[in-house]
Each structure stands twice: as structure tokens, then as C-alpha cells.
Amino acid sequence: MTDLDLATVRAFVAVTDHGQFGSAADVLGISQQAVSKRIARLESRLGIALFDRVPTGAVPTAAARRFMAHARALLALADEAVATATARRGPLRVAILGERLAEMRAMRFYLARHPEAEVEFVQSNAYVTSRDALLGGRADAAFARAQGGLRALPGHIAAVPAYLDALHLLVGKDNPLSGRSAVTLAELAGHTVWVPGAAVPSEWSDYYDCLSRFSGITVDRTPRSELFPDAGTSHGPAPIEAMLEHIAASDSLSTFNGEGFELPWHPHIRRVRIIDPTPAYPHALLWNSIDPHPGLAALIAYFRDSYNSDAASDCWIPGPDRALFMP
Structure with a gap:
């Protein structure tokens, strides 16, 4: 068994994100030499090379890109464990998956009308979900599906x-569906x-499994990191922008996008409605009923009344x- 030192993992993530050992050192508040020693210690522990040194800084190796998702998840869980152990009752902590999603727009609307509410957002990601943040005690409430996933709540x-x-379909301007205002689910x-x-x-992912079985659509699950390894780093585009550019350049590629998702502008991206029926993602507000904040x-009452x-x-x-969800 290989035990990982979290300090070395944080150094690895910092160098990957910023592309330079010096920049990582500034973020971590340590010397560049200390960053180099931590990376060397992690490489020795894993038995792999993590970075190729280039004139502009450091480029993650293929092995490092495979390790990255797990490294981020490990740090997120460690931070969650500390937060849970030291938690004090303060602002209402609400877990969301991302700034661009419908639940964040809904929360902004709520807070604009409830200025007295004290809310702190807990950012989740693809590896530590909003449900995990709630179950781990890091959040008081979460937006997520109430069903599906690896285990029942x-x-x-x-x-x-x-x-x-x-859900709408996003396609490039040269895609045969780009001229359509809508497409039926059966046509897909x-x-x-x-x-x-x-x-x-x-x-x-469970939701898309269900949709695939119902509709006959094949879901391509290739992660963005395999196609755009530099996305999200200091020398690469934002992941969502890289994804849109990839779709815009294709005459066949498409992806699903929620109506409530704040999508960056791209002149060659077309949004096509899906009808008869329209697949919709069911965002629920979840909370711990044993010790509610x-x-x-007020938040529960608001969403109970405003649900579309x-x-x-x-x-x-x-x-x-x-x-x-069905009335």
C-alpha cells in the first residue's frame, strides 16, 4: 500500500493548475525549492514522472493527467473531513455543483428577495458531489437528484x-440538426x-443511463480531460470553452445542455429544443431532517412554492x- 502525503498532492495540483513551480510556490506560500522537493517525493512514492520540464514551466505527463482527477478528489475529501470536524453553526451552507447551473441562478433569485438570509455556497465537482457534501456534514442543504447514483440516500x-x-441539444452550425428549431426525442x-x-x-451518470435506455440514444462518456488536457490550466482555455469549440468545429458532434445553464457565447453553436417528450433533469433540494439549520x-418553503x-x-x-416531481 502506498500512503500519500497530502502536502505533496497539493503541490502536484498547484503546479498542474499554474504550469510553473514558482507560481505554485506563491499560491502555497512556500519556496520554489520546497515545491520541487514535494514533487520529487511524490514522484518517488508513485514511481512515475509527473512533469516534463519545458522553458515555459512544467507540463503534466500522461500519467499525471490520469492521476489528477483522483488527486483533486483526495484533497476535496480531506478538506471536507476537516470542515466537518470543526464545523460551527453559522450561515446556511448550500452545496451546488457549479456557478453556471440552474440551481445557482435560482439561489441568486432567492437571495435577491431575501436579503436577510445568510447563505454560504459549498462548491462541489464531478468527483465530490453535492449529495456527498450534505452526507459528509459539509453542507446543510444540497441541490441534486433525490434518486439514482451509486447508493440510495x-x-x-x-x-x-x-x-x-x-435539456436542449447543442450542435455546431454545420451539423444537419442546426437548422432545426426542435427535434423529437424519437428522432434522436x-x-x-x-x-x-x-x-x-x-x-x-445514472440519469443519462436511464435516458439512454428510454430513448435509444448512445451516450459517449469520453471525459473532457482526455481531449483537452490543458483545459483549466494557466496555459489552456476554460473546460467549457474548449468543449464548445470542439462541438462548433464538428458537423456531427452534439451534447446535452440544460436550459438553465449559463452557456458562454459562441457564434457557431446552435441550441436545438428536444420535444415529445422533453428530457428534463430533476433538481431537488435535499437536507438533513435530523438536525436542520x-x-x-424559508428556503424549503420558497422552492416548494416556486417549483415549475x-x-x-x-x-x-x-x-x-x-x-x-410529477404533480
Whole structure:
């Protein structure tokens, strides 16, 4: 068994993100020599080379790119463990998956109308989900599916429907579907749709499994990191921008995108509605009913009242979610 020193893992992530040992040292608050020693110690422990030194800095090796996702997950779990052990009741902590998603837009709307609310957002990612943050005690509430995923939620986790996010198809301007205002779900049977987020086992990968079985769509789960290894680093584009550029340049590639997702502008990207039925992602508000935060009552009441149930009759959602989301 190989025990990993978290300090060396943090140094590895910092060098990868910033592309230079000096920049990583500034972020970590240590010397460049200390960063180099930590990387050398990690390389020795793993028995692999992690970086190729180039004139502009350091470029992750193929082995390093494979290790990166696990390194980020390890650090996130370590941070969560510390936060859980030292937690004090303060602002309402709400876990979200990303700044661009529908739940963040909904929370901004809520906070604009409830200026007295004290809310702190807990950012999740593809490897440590919003549900994990809630179950681990790092958050008081979370936006996620109430069903699906690797395991069922325990009985003390309560839920109300928050938002049905209709899925659209994103294609490039040369894609045969680009001229369509809408396409039926039946017409997409046999098509392959790229969903890089489904590469990680989670409640959303389970959602796309269900959609694939229902519709006959093949889900391509190739992760973005395999296609754009530099995306998200100091010398590469943002992951979402790299993905859009890839789709825009193709005459066949497509991906799903939620209606509530704030998409960066690209002149060659076209959004095509999916109808009859419209697949929708069921975002629920989850919380721990054993020890609820005092600020939860107003938030629960708001989403219970504002849930867009009028859209449900035209939507497809997985069977396990229907009891909560279908009026």
C-alpha cells in the first residue's frame, strides 16, 4: 500500500493548475525549492514522472493527467473531513455543483428577495458531489437528484422538488440538426450524444443511463480531460470553452445542455429544443431532517412554492424521480 502525503498532492495540483513551480510556490506560500522537493517525493512514492520540464514551466505527463482527477478528489475529501470536524453553526451552507447551473441562478433569485438570509455556497465537482457534501456534514442543504447514483440516500435526508431543467441539444452550425428549431426525442434514437460529465459514476451518470435506455440514444462518456488536457490550466482555455469549440468545429458532434445553464457565447453553436417528450433533469433540494439549520425553513418553503410543476407534463424524467416531481 502506498500512503500519500497530502502536502505533496497539493503541490502536484498547484503546479498542474499554474504550469510553473514558482507560481505554485506563491499560491502555497512556500519556496520554489520546497515545491520541487514535494514533487520529487511524490514522484518517488508513485514511481512515475509527473512533469516534463519545458522553458515555459512544467507540463503534466500522461500519467499525471490520469492521476489528477483522483488527486483533486483526495484533497476535496480531506478538506471536507476537516470542515466537518470543526464545523460551527453559522450561515446556511448550500452545496451546488457549479456557478453556471440552474440551481445557482435560482439561489441568486432567492437571495435577491431575501436579503436577510445568510447563505454560504459549498462548491462541489464531478468527483465530490453535492449529495456527498450534505452526507459528509459539509453542507446543510444540497441541490441534486433525490434518486439514482451509486447508493440510495439514507432515510433522514428529506427532499422537495426545486427545478425541472429541460435539456436542449447543442450542435455546431454545420451539423444537419442546426437548422432545426426542435427535434423529437424519437428522432434522436440511434444518435450518439457526447456527455463528458457522465464519465464519473454519480446520480447524473445514472440519469443519462436511464435516458439512454428510454430513448435509444448512445451516450459517449469520453471525459473532457482526455481531449483537452490543458483545459483549466494557466496555459489552456476554460473546460467549457474548449468543449464548445470542439462541438462548433464538428458537423456531427452534439451534447446535452440544460436550459438553465449559463452557456458562454459562441457564434457557431446552435441550441436545438428536444420535444415529445422533453428530457428534463430533476433538481431537488435535499437536507438533513435530523438536525436542520434554522435558515432552512424559508428556503424549503420558497422552492416548494416556486417549483415549475407546470412543465412536468411535457417532460421525461427517470421513473424513480416521478413520485417527487410529477404533480
